[in-house]
Every structure is written in structure tokens, then in C-alpha cells.
Amino acid sequence: MESITKNRQSLDALKSMIERAYGPGRVPVGDDIADELGHGWFNVAYRVRLADGAEVVLKIAPPADVEVMSYEHEMMRNELTALALVQEHTGVPVPRIDFADTTRTLCDADWFTMPYIDADNFGVLLESGRVAPDESDLLHEQLGAVTRELNSVIGPHFGPLRGPGFATWREAFTGMIGDVLRDGERADVDLGRSYAELREVVAAHADALDEVVEPRFVEWDLWPGNTMVRDGRIVAIIDHERALWGDPLIEGGFTGIDLAAFGDPSAFLRGYGRDAADLTETERRRRRLYTLYLVLVMIVETRYRGHAEPWQYDWSRARLDELMPLFG
Structure with a gap:
């Protein structure tokens, strides 16, 4: 890229x-x-x-x-x-x-x-069609199990690993999504809807964040493209720069619960030990906020990366249009 x-x-x-x-x-x-x-x-x-x-x-x-x-x-x-x-x-x-x-x-x-890790990038294998469906499911299950183990680490505060931290997850997460919206405004990024509307949606559902009271280590950016595999096994997880102390439900593997375009999360959920059908209404509300955060990052970062091709911006804008009605 x-x-x-x-x-x-x-x-x-x-x-x-x-x-x-x-x-x-x-x-x-x-x-x-x-x-x-x-x-x-x-x-x-x-x-x-x-x-x-x-x-x-x-x-x-x-x-x-x-x-x-x-x-x-x-x-x-x-x-x-x-x-x-x-x-x-x-x-x-x-x-x-x-x-x-x-x-x-x-x-x-x-x-x-x-x-150097002598292994294949799982994301590249998927994109090139060089991994069979059954092997893909097994690797996604492993990714779920790995994510759960990472999430077992308890932190001293919410927010950035190195601090400064926040006493509550609501403070940490609303600050994170607020930063992205300000970044978008500063770079004059067209989101297809007003920034005020998006802030209203976050405020309307922020109470769902209060249920999270224990900060856990989360990678957030853990997906097949940051996973190295060899002989059907995960041999390394790479690119940890976006890790933070927060809610495990924010992990990338859960995103498909909200939007099908991010892929079927079933195998990941099996490996993690969760069932989408068992998510409470409060968890579903949090999960939508996390998908909103991800999609906003994907839209806004195209301006800061100086992307010459519009495909990521267009794809992410379409995901935002799909997501917003889910908030009611």
C-alpha cells in the first residue's frame, strides 16, 4: 500500500x-x-x-x-x-x-x-485465493483463540498503553472517536453526513460503554493481514502499534457481527468462545460504536495517507451508509 x-x-x-x-x-x-x-x-x-x-x-x-x-x-x-x-x-x-x-x-x-519471519501473510493468502475454505476457518479459529489470550491481560487504566490513561472506558472511547472526528474536520474530509449527526449518535449510545469496568489489552488492528502462518498454524502476530487498554469487544474479529462486508465472523467467534446470538443489547450497541469508529478511521486516514486511488475511501463511505441505520 x-x-x-x-x-x-x-x-x-x-x-x-x-x-x-x-x-x-x-x-x-x-x-x-x-x-x-x-x-x-x-x-x-x-x-x-x-x-x-x-x-x-x-x-x-x-x-x-x-x-x-x-x-x-x-x-x-x-x-x-x-x-x-x-x-x-x-x-x-x-x-x-x-x-x-x-x-x-x-x-x-x-x-x-x-x-525476518519466514511464513505467509494470512491476509495475502486470502486475497490471492491460495487458502482452502476449511483451512481458512481453522486459521480464523486460531485467530479467535489468540485474540482471547491477548485480551486476558488486565491493564492499569483505559486508553493508551503508555498513558495518560482514563478512569472509565466511556472517557477513553469517546475521546478516541472525538479525535477522529476532529481529524476529519481539520482535513475537510467529506463523510457524506454531518459531523454533528455523528457526534449525536455517539452521545446517544455512550451509556453502553459504562458496562466495561475492567481495562483489557486489546490489539484492535488484529486481522488476517497482521497474521503470519506456516503449515496451517499461526506462527506470529505482527504490527502492534494500535494496541490499547479497553473493551475486548472492540477487536477487529468481531466487526463482521455488524457489517457482512467485513467477513463472516463465525470461525473467529468459535475460536474466541463467543456466540453472536448471545450478545446482549448493550453489547450490540457498543459493538456498533466500535464499527463506527473503525469505519471513520478508514475514511479519514485516506486524506492523511495521501492515497492516490479512491477505493478505500469509497468502500469505507459505503460501510458508513450501511451502518448508520443500525443505530435507529
């Missing part, structure tokens, strides 16, 4: 980063040392072959002078925090960080390195 947030670096800069991370003896020689991994939508990531033949990934945050959405500030540092939490409190497979640099001396952004 092409985006103006991708902070591509020169060959000399990449070699300097590798030297800082692994020492001068492992810096590769020549011009053909790195390939850009193109699946991400925000950061830039390179697959690098070290001098000793080992392969690593070098991931770099957006340039300092590129405007990002409110929740996207210092997301790489949030990812480092998320990875440490997952490794300390769960058995979920995630990448090991070899080296992280937040000094912004070799380039204008944070960056880190990790071992």
Missing part, C-alpha cells in the same frame, strides 16, 4: 542503521541488500540480508514532518510497549525486538529491527 507516511531511507542510511543495531561486522556489502515489504499501510519496513546471511526486518516510523492522525503519534513506541506486554504475560507468538532506536539521530523517526 502506497502512503506518504512511509519513511523510505537511502542505502547509506539503511547500512548505518544496521551497523548500529548489529555491529560493523554484520553490515551487508553491495547495493542489493534490502527489499521493501509492501503490505503495511503506515510504516515502511525492509527485509535486509546481513553479511552473515541472516535476514532481519528494519521497520521505520513516518517522517517527522508528515501530519498524522491524533491517535497515530508515537505509535512505534506504543508497539514496543505492546510487544513487551505480550511477551511477558502471554504465550502468543510475536516478533523478538533485536534493537530499537528512539534517538532520531540516524533518521528523523523511531525505528527497530527484528528477525
Whole structure:
């Protein structure tokens, strides 16, 4: 995915980063040392072959002078925090960080390195039709089980992992969706309906958020595209920069409960241990708010990414039109 947030670096800069991370003896020689991994939508990531033949990934945050959405500030540092939490409190497979640099001396952004994961991206397999339906169901079930394990970690507050936090989920979530709406207004994004109407919908259903009283670790952005698989098993979960302390029901795997366009959630729900039919009316109201938040992010971010093609904007606008009548 092409985006103006991708902070591509020169060959000399990449070699300097590798030297800082692994020492001068492992810096590769020549011009053909790195390939850009193109699946991400925000950061830039390179697959690098070290001098000793080992392969690593070098991931770099957006340039300092590129405007990002409110929740996207210092997301790489949030990812480092998320990875440490997952490794300390769960058995979920995630990448090991070899080296992280937040000094912004070799380039204008944070960056880190990790071992290259020799596996297939589940999302790419689905898009290319290279996974059979029964295998897809099994992997979605595994994704549900993984998500449940991640959600078992209890946090100190609601909101960003690194703080500052909120005492209630209502404060945290209404602040999150309020930020997205302000981002949209600042960039003059056409949502197809008034910002005032959307704020009224959030206010009308915000009481459903009060039922959530225990902050849990949630990835929010956990979907097949951030899942690496090999031999029918999930071997790694990647891209943790959007993790937060919140309500597990906000996880991406539940989104299909509200809108069919996000895919059949049945296999995910089996793996997670939930049944859509058992959701209470309050849970359904919360779930619609979470889908609203996701769709708004998907619409507004197209302006901040500088997308040349309109397909994501058009697709997301259609989802907003489908969702709004569900609020009554």
C-alpha cells in the first residue's frame, strides 16, 4: 500500500542503521541488500540480508514532518510497549525486538529491527485465493483463540498503553472517536453526513460503554493481514502499534457481527468462545460504536495517507451508509 507516511531511507542510511543495531561486522556489502515489504499501510519496513546471511526486518516510523492522525503519534513506541506486554504475560507468538532506536539521530523517526519471519501473510493468502475454505476457518479459529489470550491481560487504566490513561472506558472511547472526528474536520474530509449527526449518535449510545469496568489489552488492528502462518498454524502476530487498554469487544474479529462486508465472523467467534446470538443489547450497541469508529478511521486516514486511488475511501463511505441505520 502506497502512503506518504512511509519513511523510505537511502542505502547509506539503511547500512548505518544496521551497523548500529548489529555491529560493523554484520553490515551487508553491495547495493542489493534490502527489499521493501509492501503490505503495511503506515510504516515502511525492509527485509535486509546481513553479511552473515541472516535476514532481519528494519521497520521505520513516518517522517517527522508528515501530519498524522491524533491517535497515530508515537505509535512505534506504543508497539514496543505492546510487544513487551505480550511477551511477558502471554504465550502468543510475536516478533523478538533485536534493537530499537528512539534517538532520531540516524533518521528523523523511531525505528527497530527484528528477525525476518519466514511464513505467509494470512491476509495475502486470502486475497490471492491460495487458502482452502476449511483451512481458512481453522486459521480464523486460531485467530479467535489468540485474540482471547491477548485480551486476558488486565491493564492499569483505559486508553493508551503508555498513558495518560482514563478512569472509565466511556472517557477513553469517546475521546478516541472525538479525535477522529476532529481529524476529519481539520482535513475537510467529506463523510457524506454531518459531523454533528455523528457526534449525536455517539452521545446517544455512550451509556453502553459504562458496562466495561475492567481495562483489557486489546490489539484492535488484529486481522488476517497482521497474521503470519506456516503449515496451517499461526506462527506470529505482527504490527502492534494500535494496541490499547479497553473493551475486548472492540477487536477487529468481531466487526463482521455488524457489517457482512467485513467477513463472516463465525470461525473467529468459535475460536474466541463467543456466540453472536448471545450478545446482549448493550453489547450490540457498543459493538456498533466500535464499527463506527473503525469505519471513520478508514475514511479519514485516506486524506492523511495521501492515497492516490479512491477505493478505500469509497468502500469505507459505503460501510458508513450501511451502518448508520443500525443505530435507529
